[in-house]
Amino acid sequence: MKILGLIVEYNPFHNGHLYHLQKSIEKTQATHTIAIMSGNFLQRGEPALFDKYTRAHAAVKNGVDLVIELPTMFACQSAEIFSHGAITTLNTLNCVDSICFGSEEGDIDILYTISKILVDEPKEFKICLKKYLDDGMLFPTARSLALFDYINKFKLLDISKEKLLDILNSSNNILGLEYIKSILKLNSKIKPYTITRVQSDYNSETIESNICSATAIRKQLKNLNDISSISKVVPNNTFDVLKGKFNDNFYPMFDDNYFEILSSIIVRDKDILNTYFDVNEGIENRIYQNIFTSSTLxxxxxxxxxxxxxxxxxKRTLNNILLGITKNDMKKIKNINSIPYIRILAFNDKGREIIKNIKNNSEVNIINKFSNISFSKDDDIFKTLIDYDIKASNIYNLIYYKNNKNLLKGPMDFYISPKYVK
Structure with a gap:
């Protein structure tokens, strides 16, 4: 068994994701695949279009073998925290051989070299960095120039200053660098691979071919609220799963949908807004002052x-307020080197084989159904992470189930089982 790990959001699973999945399996010669997927709230600080179980179902229908939820506290944060949570989750399983991520660069050796310098922070690099910072440069600029000087001095790569800056400022490269940095920090045996993203920029908002960005798909759905409008840019399996949700009166969620809830929290928590994670530099004052005159998010x-x-x-700051993620709680989990549990969202028969492998190689708690588990009140990390997962689902579902209130039984994490795809 050769297991490939993928770090994803699948919001929704589109043709570009299918290409990435197929090319990643080909490149790593994997026999089995695990996707670590964000739950109901995502890295950009916004709700997912459809619930985590629906997106996981579509992923397995399209060829992923096992989908595991990335804990909410990691899923909604910066590239560094998001990547640390995802890599730590994969590493905790103690059976994953490789990861493969999409990047603008496409050359793993270049990304690995840069990551290693940033993790090791050699003396010469730190001297260069301090010099640029002392000259009054902002940290990102100073770090980029110090990196180039160090790489050039020791002839580690044949790369121009312009190309290095481009690598460091491209969204998928940034995530890729953080994945590799986390692998190095954890001294993980997981081997990183990358493939070049094709045809569509990550932030592109237009649909121009059969492969486009998830951003463009979300914009199309928001403008038209018509599932048929995205039929040519998602696999048939995704289309069928999402069409089923539309037929059942479950519709895409956007951050605007949670504006009223967020507004109430901001007004209620005026005096404690600065206790939420990422609320700093006085941003809480601007948030409170402007909430009364804002008609929309x-x-x-x-x-x-x-x-x-x-x-x-x-967006991330407001999302942390919405979900109630505090600085104190984030401090507890930010640098953990293992995950106390995994939550299975969907799987197939090969996924069952992976689960058996995990049980044989790892001591991680495997959660299939909440009602079957006795939560450890003594493990503060376990309780902190799981509480935010439940809270995030509850907040998400208050709006997601608005057309199906009769189906909302309570905290739905306790009622929904992982989806088995035959």
Missing amino acids: GDLKESIKSKRYTMTKI
Whole structure:
């Protein structure tokens, strides 16, 4: 058994994801695949289009063997925290041979070399970095220039300054570098691979061919709310799964849907907003001042945006407030080197083989159904992570089930079992 790990959101699973899956299996010669997938809230600080079980179901229908949920506290944060949580989860399983991620660069040796310098921080690199910082440069610029000087001095790569800057500023490269850094920090045996992303930029908002970004798909669904509008850019299996949700009156979720809940929390928690993770530099004052005059979440985000606060920073900050993720709780889990449990969302027969392998090689708690597990009140990390998973699902489902209130029995994590795909 040769197991490939994938770190994904599948929001939703589209043709580009299918290409990545197939090419990753080919490149790593994997026999089995595990996807570590964000749950109901995502890395950009927004809700998923469809619930985690639906997205996991589509993934397995398209060829993934086992889908495991990335704990919410990691799933909604910066590239560094997101990557650390995902790699730590894969490493905890103690049976994953490789990961393969999409990147703009496409050359694993270049990404590995850069990552190793950033993890090891050799003396010469730190001297260069300090010099640029002392000159008044912002940290990202100073780090980029120090990296180039170090690489050039020791002839580690044949790379121009322009190309290095481009690598360090490209979204999928950034994630890839963080994946490799986490592998190195954990001294993991997982081997990283990468493949070049094809045809569509990560942030592109237009559908121009049969492969486009998930951003473009989400925009199309938001504008038209018509599942047929994305039929040419998702595999048939994805289309069938999502069409079934539409037929059952479950529709795509967007961050605007949670604006009223968020507004109430901001007003209620005025005096403790700065206890939430990523709420710093006085952003809580701008959030509170502008909540009363904002008619939509878009209005609120635009009113907060400034040179100091990027849109991505604002979205993650507001999402942390929505989910109640505190600085103290994030401090507990930010640097853990193992995950106390895994939550299975969907699997097939080969996925069953992986689960058996995990049981034989790891001591991690495997959660199939909440009602069958006795939660460890003594393990603070376990309890902190699981509580946020449940809370995130509950908040998500308050809106997601608005057309199906008769189906909302309570905390749905206790009622929904992982999807077995034959």
